[in-house]
Amino acid sequence: xxxxxxxxxxxxxxxxxxxxxxxxxxxxxxxxxxxxxxxxxxxxxxxxxxxxxxxxxxxxxxxxxxxxxxxxxxxxxxxxxxxxxxxxxxxxxxxxxxxxxxxxxxxxxxxxxxxxxxxxxxxxxxxxxxxxxxxxxxxxxxxxxxxxxxxxxxxxxxxxxxxxxxxxxxxxxxxxxxxxxxxxxxxxxxxxxxxxxxxxxxxxxxxxxxxxxxxxxxxxxxxxxxxxxxxxxxxxxxxxxxxxxxxxxxxxxxxxxxxxxxxxxxxxxxxxxxxxxxxxxxxxxxxxxxxxxxxxxxxxxxxxxxxxxxxxxxxxxxxxxxxxxxxxxxxxxxxxxxxxxxxxxxxxxxxxxxxxxxxxxxxxxxxxxxxxxxxxxxxxxxxxxxxxxxxxxxxxxxxxxxxxxxxxxxxxxxxxxxxxxxxxxxxxxxxxxxxxxxxxxxxxxxxxxxxxxxxxxxxxxxxxxxxxxxxxxxxxxxxxxxxxxxxxxxxxxxxxxxxxxxxxxxxxxxxxxxxxxxxxxxxxxxxxxxxxxxxxxxxxxxxxxxxxxxxxxxxxxxxxxxxxxxxxxxxxxxxxxxxxxxxxxxxxxxxxxxxxxxxxxxxxxxxxxxxxxxxxxxxxxxxxxxxxxxxxxxxxxxxxxxxxxxxxxxxxxxxxxxxxxxxxxxxxxxxxxxxxxxxxxxxxxxxxxxx
Numbered sequence: 044x045x046x047x048x049x050x051x052x053x054x055x056x057x058x059x060x061x062x063x064x065x066x067x068x069x070x071x072x073x074x075x076x077x078x079x080x081x082x083x084x085x086x087x088x089x090x091x092x093x094x095x096x097x098x099x100x101x102x103x104x105x106x107x108x109x110x111x112x113x114x115x116x117x118x119x120x121x122x123x124x125x126x127x128x129x130x131x132x133x134x135x136x137x138x139x140x141x142x143x144x145x146x147x148x149x150x151x152x153x154x155x156x157x158x159x160x161x162x163x164x165x166x167x168x169x170x171x172x173x174x175x176x177x178x179x180x181x182x183x184x185x186x187x188x189x190x191x192x193x194x195x196x197x198x199x200x201x202x203x204x205x206x207x208x209x210x211x212x213x214x215x216x217x218x219x220x221x222x223x224x225x226x227x228x229x230x231x232x233x234x235x236x237x238x239x240x241x242x243x244x245x246x247x248x249x250x251x252x253x254x255x256x257x258x259x260x261x262x263x264x265x266x267x268x269x270x271x272x273x274x275x276x277x278x279x280x281x282x283x284x285x286x287x288x289x290x291x292x293x294x295x296x297x298x299x300x301x302x303x304x305x306x307x308x309x310x311x312x313x314x315x316x317x318x319x320x321x322x323x324x325x326x327x328x329x330x331x332x333x334x335x336x337x338x339x340x341x342x343x344x345x346x347x348x349x350x351x352x353x354x355x356x357x358x359x360x361x362x363x364x365x366x367x368x369x370x371x372x373x374x375x376x377x378x379x380x381x382x383x384x385x386x387x388x389x390x391x392x393x394x395x396x397x398x399x400x401x402x403x404x405x406x407x408x409x410x411x412x413x414x415x416x417x418x419x420x421x422x423x424x425x426x427x428x429x430x431x432x433x434x435x436x437x438x439x440x441x442x443x444x445x446x447x448x449x450x451x452x453x454x455x456x457x458x459x460x461x462x463x464x465x466x467x468x469x470x471x472x473x474x475x476x477x478x479x480x481x482x483x484x485x486x487x488x489x490x491x492x493x494x495x496x497x498x499x500x501x502x503x504x505x506x507x508x509x510x511x512x513x514x515x516x517x518x519x520x521x522x523x524x525x526x527x528x529x530x531x532x533x534x535x536x537x538x539x540x541x542x543x544x545x546x547x548x549x550x551x552x553x554x555x556x557x558x559x560x561x562x563x564x565x566x567x568x569x570x571x572x573x574x575x576x577x578x579x580x581x582x583x584x585x586x587x588x589x590x591x592x593x594x595x596x597x598x599x600x601x602x603x604x605x606x607x608x609x610x611x612x613x614x615x616x617x618x619x620x621x622x623x624x625x626x627x628x629x630x631x632x633x634x635x636x637x638x639x640x641x642x643x644x645x646x647x648x649x650x651x652x653x654x655x656x657x658x659x660x661x662x663x664x665x666x667x668x669x670x671x672x673x674x675x676x677x678x679x680x681x682x683x684x685x686x687x688x689x690x691x692x693x694x695x696x697x698x699x700x701x702x703x704x705x706x707x708x709x710x711x712x713x714x715x716x717x718x719x720x721x722x723x724x725x726x727x728x729x730x731x732x733x734x
Contacts, residue, residue, distance in 0.1 A: 102137035104271050107158055110170040111143040111183025111224065114495055116248075117170040117213050118142070120256055123428075124168065124263075125399040131264065135273045140399065143171075144182035148189035152202070159205040164271055166240060167208040168263075171228050176694075176731035177220025179227070181566070191227055194234035204236035209266075211259045215248045217691040218733070219698060222246075240266050251463070253427050254455050261452075286401050286432065286489035288391040290482065298388035298408045305406045310560055316354025318564035320496060323366055325560035326350060329511065331540035339623035342518035343587060344538050345502075348563055351510035359504045359594035360570040360732070363514050364496040366562035367533035368416045373470060377415045380473035382480055385412035389483060401488055411483075419491040422532060424462045425469040427451075432481065432489035439478035446476060465524035497533035498566065500687060500732060502590035506601035512565070515590040515626070537561075570685070570732040576602045577610040579678040580685060581669055583697055585617030585646070585658050586624075588688025591732060593627060595685075600639045609639070610678065613668055617646040617658040617693075642668075658693065659700040670708035673701070673723060683728050690733035701729075 106128055110121035125140045146154055159165045174180050179187035193199060212225025222245045229243040241262055246255035268274060309325040318324045330347040378385050391404035405418040415421065427450040434446035448454040449461060461467060469491060481490050499514040518538045519531025540556050572580065572595055582592040592614060603609050616631065618624045625645070634640045644665060646656040662669060672682035686697050698720070705716035723729035
């Protein structure tokens with residue numbers, strides 16, 4: 044190059060050389076950018092069995108985890124599976140977790156098949172809970188019934204032939220239709236051509252859900268590694284230490300102000316009158332009264348919540364979710380185990396790279412007393428993951444070894460005998476292992492689950508008063524095998540609003556009723572009267588199982604008042620002793636007198652006659668009435684049977700009584716009676732709301 048005045052003039056040779064340099068630098072930059080955009084990590088190689096076209100965006104296997112949850116357990120399990128998949132297999136897998144609520148009937152087919160297009164390796168994992176009387180959870184019901192109907196149709200046996208899947212079911216063996224929803228998902232997918240990676244695994248919440256889940260995960264890892272040729276990475280960690288929030292101490296004034304703001308927001312009119320578990324409404328209690336007589340050894344309370352001016356609506360038979368609080372003595376014990384004062388104030392926040400199983404923290408800042416009271420599940424048995432977290436910080440060698448063993452696969456039987464069978468609570472475990480003092484971040488992240496809402500069948504009808512919703516609550520109180528006096532969190536909390544007759548003037552309960560608001564929300568239910576009020580009904584509900592039928596009776600009374608013609612209605616109620624626990628006795632008598640119900644059949648199991656009678660006995664005594672409704676001799680094959688209450692004993696006994704009635708009155712064989720009862724359920728004529 045040569046200079047001419049103030050300009051540089053390039054010779055042809057120099058120009059060619061400069062162009063070559065620029066081209067080289069440009070190509071180098073493109074290569075670097077391409078590597079960075081792919082996120083390649085040369086410091087960590089993925090050990091695997093397949094490459095090339097089988098990769099899914101650089102991953103060898105895509106795993107789609109889908110869960111159907113009602114109380115949050117299957118969601119928590121799903122996120123733990125996601126977390127463990129990432130820990131075990133790193134970049135060999137790409138994991139997505141989603142609520143089955145997103146797989147609505149109009150898009151489920153497209154979503155499932157889109158994931159399995161081409162040569163990509165894709166595995167679908169379903170964690171499906173069963174709720175109520177063998178039903179899928181509310182959010183997953185659309186997908187489950189869509190898959191069932193498509194499979195039953197039989198015209199698309201190869202629809203999902205490109206899909207590989209496995210199902211883990213969450214249920215309770217005390218229910219008649221154990222894990223029915225998971226069985227239905229597994230059966231339907233297989234009938235539509237999908238291939239099972241594993242046979243159906245069932246988890247039993249009545250016995251060994253933790254061990255069932257752990258056994259399924261171990262079988263899943265083995266099947267994945269065998270089928271897809273992927274390998275677990277070296278130096279696997281438990282991940283417990285990562286399940287911890289970041290904690291920051293704040294002033295007590297800031298915590299008090301934040302708590303007031305949070306509760307004030309919850310007390311405002313909900314948007315569009317819609318409430319949910321994630322968006323409850325803090326309602327005032329307008330009436331709380333004891334339903335048992337003063338000589339009863341037990342307690343059952345009637346609670347009325349004020350929803351006037353909120354826009355909240357409900358129907359008879361719906362469920363009411365209630366967020367209760369732990370009692371002060373329980374909270375004090377927990378704070379002592381954490382070695383912190385109740386007024387210690389703090390914030391919780393998500394750490395960077397938080398694991399999938401770490402859920403968003405509850406609202407903070409707040410005081411420790413508030414956090415333990417409102418958000419910590421302290422009285423249920425701890426999960427193994429909680430014991431592993433405590434083991435990771437225990438300073439006493441003996442305690443550490445014991446906790447590690449209890450949380451391990453090898454400690455399965457010890458976990459059952461020490462934790463599950465005696466129903467040993469988290470608070471008892473904290474006190475039994477005093478050297479394991481978790482930080483607040485670890486305690487709320489990995490040790491204590493979130494305190495879940497309790498659900499009650501609504502015992503009122505909005506046709507009587509749309510501004511009030513009521514719950515009928517049996518107060519839980521009894522000794523556990525460990526010697527601990529167990530008091531139900533929600534029932535004990537609500538019972539404290541009942542005025543004590545022996546206190547002069549306005550007592551503490553009445554003052555609390557004015558000052559305290561309780562977060563509630565409505566959950567819809569299919570447990571409803573026929574739309575035609577002339578259709579005959581049989582209602583069977585002992586004890587608090589009568590709750591929804593109180594709403595049914597109120598509904599029928601309001602309809603009759605508006606001029607509707609009522610069909611026959613037969614109520615079967617049971618309790619121990621007429622003089623102690625016959626709840627709403629006067630209301631039932633009024634319903635008979637006003638012809639809102641046709642007959643009232645009451646069984647006393649501990650009455651003065653010396654013979655124990657139960658609702659199924661009363662049902663047998665009225666066999667012809669029930670038979671005629673079941674067989675359509677009354678009501679033209681439209682009559683309904685409703686059962687509400689205990690699933691373990693009463694509901695099964697009533698189910699057997701219906702069989703016996705068909706066999707005795709109609710001379711059907713046992714298998715024929717079973718088929719008739721099944722058809723009644725399938726056709727929406729036999730409903731259960733059991734727990």
